[in-house]
Amino acid sequence: MENAVTSAPHIVVVGGGVSGLAAAHRLLGAGARVTLLEATTTLGGKLLAGEIAGAPVDFGAESMLARRPEGVELARAVGLGDRIQAPATANASLWTRGTLRPMPKGHVMGVPADPAALHDIVSAEGLARIAQDRELAPTEVGEDIGVGEFVARRVGREVVDRLVEPLLGGVYAGDAYKISMRAAVPQLFEAARSHGSLLDGVQDIQAKAAAKQQTGPVFAGLDGGIGTLPGAVADAVRAAGGEIRMDTPVLDLTRTAEGWQIRTDTELLAADGVVLSTPAWASSALLAAESPVAAAELSEIEYASMALVTLAFRRGDLAGLDERSGFLVPPVDGRTIKAATFSSYKWQWVTDRSPDLFVLRTSIGRYGEERHLDWDDADLVDVSLGDLGDAVGLAARPVATQVTRWIGGLPQYPVGHLAKVARVRAELAKLPGLRVCGAAYDGVGIPACVASAQRAADEIIATSTLAQNTQSDAGQ
Template sequence: MAPSGPAPHVVVIGGGIAGLAAADRLLTAGARVTLLEATDRLGGKLRTGAIEGAPVDLGAESMLARRPEAVALARSVGLAERLQPPATTSASIWSRGELRAMPKGHVMGVPGDASALAGLLSVEGVARIGRERDLDPVAVGDDVSVGEYVARRLGHEVVDRLVEPLLGGVYAGDAYRISMRAAVPQLYEALRTHGSLLDAVRAIQSKAAEHPRTDAVFTGIDGGVGRLPGAVADAVRARGGDIRTTTPVLDLTRTADNWAVRTDRETITADGVVMANPAWSASVLLARESPAASASLAEIEYASMALVTMAFRRAAVTDLPGMPAGSGFLVPPVDGRTIKAATFSTRKWGWVDQSAPDLFVLRTSIGRYGEEDQLQREDAELAGASLRDLGAAVGLTERPVATEVTRWTGGLPQYPVGHPARVARIREAVAKLPALRLCGAYDDGVGIPACIASAQRAADEIMATPTLARGTDRDAGE
């Protein structure tokens, strides 16, 4: 039996869900972990709060349940009994001043049949879809903009009225800039073998029909998905992980044998480093050790947004004749409204409904890529703009009994055409650095499961570094 040695020490930079997931994975692999978070709270864009006693999410509110990473992590940290799917998944689109049920039979807004969008589009817009197979095939190449490709094949109305609000809800971005390869990879792959966009969508739908699923697409957590970071942090601490908030990393230097991580208080020696901080922050820290990775990271842009959470007397909302069924509605930016979506939290989440039976809680989202000026407005202005749009959409004239405005400055990384290639360049450059990896929302998806997967991959690659792997082998007595 080989003599035992100290466990390898890995520093995780960033205390969002990616950093916490990385810390959890590293501890499982036998590392000693120190997590450093610059702000005074953990969780990044996952954050819970309360409005008039009702628990609500003030950031991301759901996670994809059909990817395993987030659900598995939640279960492993004791939240299995709190996982709950939405009470309703139906939604509407507020287009040209009318609320219409969300069409079915599409892939991120791209239809497989023109009839699916009848009523939402003009007669000519629907007819344009039907002529798509008459067009010459257009190759997607290495990458292509979702909006530009779909508009070329089906017309701008499809993009402006359906694709844009759906993609905007995920990325707070511009569909005419967003990479198809990154944002809708299944459509990108289908188009590599189908000359018709409609045929590509139908191929995706046919494949899904061969293996129908009845489980929920999304899930939440009783009390809010913002509970997940705290539960992971508790689990990390329980296994000896050292978590430090209000501890910004100021410098990162490779020495002969390890990494020197300088904070505003001390310099920490680490055998490995996982960087789970935003791209712009990682860029600054890597400027000396990897100029190539730093330069590519600096190119990644972010969108800012605000959430306006409001509580109303329940009767004042549910009795409105213009109130649509379902969990809320999306808003096409082409219509010039302030809000891009409204979520009826009381209807969508059972715990919100049950915790405040006399209230109706909803939230609006404001801000897309290029609309940073929206966040310069006062809270009262953002709330007022939301109320005006809600009044126009559903006839709501009641004043809320409580309002909470949450701003996410630089909250969502953008995925423009070429983003997958940029990420590949970053990974290639970083791979040349011993025992250092990156992860986060800019890496391979903005959703919670994608962030966790990115973090777990980074942790696994760090622990596979020969010098660190030997350390864990010694600890295991191998």
């Protein structure tokens, strides 16, 4: 008997960052009819490509984890496979105690398997404190614990302040003592639960990684900038029949007998399903009526703000600048910048496209220390140049500058974050056809955001007529 033809369900994706675009791409691949609504005039969220002095650059995220597949696979799926590039150099440094020091090898998020690995970073007293780890009684971690709190208990605060803080800060712009170890460094959390000694746990992590024989670069970028990924995904979405509406804020969500009603500033849309890929505070507001418990949980997720200061110099003015990808700055050293990236050294495509220029950028601001973001652009440029002068002897003046402020750009993952996310998802599971995704849930990196989006899309698909049609087709 022939199956009745069922029209494709209409799914509305709210938010046009990389998560929303990835969700739309996944839904279209399963046969859904998709409308993506973006409140602003720009797609991509914190992925933003641009130019400075004619040189193409990223004004937001500049790379993605290559050893986690979702981001690289999405880039390949939308035709960017031949533009994936590894960093030209991974020679990073720490600017601490007044000098640039090579980034140590043999550690997991700053925690070494052997104290000697940090001989150039921490003091002799600090090295002795690390060695005491194997003499200490095991530390209970319970359901979760702060990364910095646990590491300081095991190997001392100096390791946290000089290495863990700048490494975690580069990802979350947060306070290492408060960031959830279970959410941010899950392999370290599992090692802490199974080993009495932290050093032994790190050694075990490294042994398991070696057994997997992972090769290739840890990170990847795109020729032209990682900020070109959203545009490519958007093109693929449109080519597959998806509709993308810009400058269309969503004001209200209402559950109906048939599905969902989405109110924008100009119309009412009917949908069989909804994917919210908006920041936690925006999702909280939209869910307040239909899921007040989930909305309350989401309203508690806090965000850090930061600024990126991009500087372009004449390459000839920077003769003698050592080749390195950049450096991190421990907050304990009291500097304003928290990191610098030497884009023209790190990415070959930057040099290839602008051989006469040298582009670098600094980052300023972290959770709880955001007063600098109220400064004028010129002041942020000047303080960046001052710190760069102290760090690497840079004395040249840039030919062009660009300050990009990411207000509320990075969600914070405090202790208990994953439990909060589980509670949110448990509440939303009571609402047929609605899921959430994005940086606020399972990780702030591009692969984690893509994975979050694909999970949301797959769960929508599994409860829609798409899954029913697939099962019916399989039974023919």
